[in-house]
Each structure stands twice: as C-alpha cells, then as structure tokens.
C-alpha cells in the first residue's frame with residue numbers, strides 16, 4: 001500500500017525559524033515575517049515522504065507535523081518518488097528564499 005502524507009504547522013508553537021521552508025521548498029513558503037505558509041496537498045513517493053518527515057524532525061520546536069494518509073492504489077504512485085528539480089538535498093539549490 002502506498003503512503004502519502006500531508007504537512008501541517010501548529011501556529012501556536014511555531015517560532016518562525018524557517019527550517020521547514022529550507023527542507024521542503026515545494027510545500028512551504030515563508031510569509032513576510034518568516035512564518036511558514038504550508039501547502040497541505042498530500043505528498044507521495046518515498047523521497048518526498050522522507051523529506052517531509054526529515055523536515056518535521058528538524059523543526060526546533062516540534063511545530064511541523066506529518067500526517068500519513070493510506071491510499072488504496074496498491075502502488076507507489078506515478079511520480080516515481082525521485083528527488084525533484086530544485087531540491088537542495090539532491091545538490092540542486094533551486095529557487096531562492098525571499099529575503
């Protein structure tokens with residue numbers, strides 16, 4: 001069974017460190033004050049799920065959550081799960097954060 005996850009932030013805990021935006025460029029952007037704007041669309045593929053979990057572990061205050069969603073497709077999805085372009089973990093700096 002393929003697993004997909006969605007990412008969310010507890011705004012009461014978040015302190016705006018921005019680590020999540022660095023690790024999940026395709027799902028987290030920062031607002032003008034440095035707080036995360038999270039795209040909660042489910043992520044699938046082992047690489048994306050791994051990155052989401054790593055970002056949650058890296059949050060210094062435990063404000064980033066990764067919630068699993070079971071799918072009934074029985075496959076690993078169609079995206080292949082490989083690192084996307086622009087992923088710094090794959091050695092591609094991709095887009096830059098707003099300053």
Ligand code: SF4
Nearest residue numbers: 014015017018020059
């Ligand atoms: S890493 Fe944690 S504290 Fe920092 S912006 Fe993301 S959710 Fe907030």
